[in-house]
Amino acid sequence: MVLYYKARPDAGDYTIYMGADKNENEELIKYGLPEDVWFHVDKVSSAHVYLRLKKGDSIDTISEGLLEDCAQLVKAHSIQGNKMNNVDVVYTSWSNLKKAPSMDVGQVGFHNPRLVHILTVEKRVNEILNRLHKTRVERRPDLKAEKDASNAAEKAKRKMQLKEKRRREEMERVVKERQAEIRSYKGLMVAEKMTSNRQIASAGKSMQEVEDDFV
Structure with a gap:
């Protein structure tokens, strides 16, 4: 069982959630998402509370109101922490959590x-x-299904970004080639490198002779 809560409305549409027991906490640790932030009372037993951020958010941009909601919830779901004042709550990104085989459940x-x-x-x-x-x-x-779906969506997004990157690179290559052709053409059209009809006539050559020389 997972318990879901809505954060204060003025903070935006954010969901806070936690496992109903240590076994659910284990599942949440295993199948968390990169945008999840984990909360726990420091040094004493408590629930594992998560805040799901939005794309583009970071742990450093969480508002004070959101932090307060998460911290109050995790404190209230700690047998020892709920009885104490000035309780320290630790929080970090889900990706920073480390689970070793020797660790107890949760x-x-x-x-x-x-x-x-x-x-x-x-x-x-x-x-x-x-x-x-x-x-x-x-x-x-x-x-697991939610995580698989999130991973698939992220993979599709990266694929589209790569496709768009390659398209831009190809367009840049074509533009550079055209610019090089234009510069080359302008170089051929320099006056000093051109021969006028008058110059041909003064050289005593006919147009046919010039064409024959060219060929």
Whole structure:
């Protein structure tokens, strides 16, 4: 079971979600998407909360309101963290999560600890939590199918981008060739390299003779 929440409306149309238990958390770790940002209470047990960003967003552009919604949700779903004030919440991109075979179910590490951000939550804010819980929807998604579809769409996008890149390169090549032809033609039309009829006549040659010389 995966629980889905809608973030505050003024932040935009963003979805926050989390697994109902550690087994679902394991699936979310496995089938996350590059645009997902993972949240967890630091140093104590808590839910794994994810924020799905939009294409073009980055972890550094997440608004304060969105961060607050995610941090409040993850704090509220931590047995220890929910009772504490000034709780540190860590968050990082899904791609920075590292899962080793020796780790317990739901346990993760980081590929690069320097890419982990920390946000301090002073206290529980029931107003935020009540608003989020009113939007809660429970689903049993096919996470693998969703990831496969996302990967296929990304692959098709890269293919189109490559095709467009090659088309532009071919157009640039044709333009350069035409420009080179024009420069070459202009070089042939330089006055010093041209022979007039008067010059031919003064040289005592007929047009037929000039043509025969050319041939």
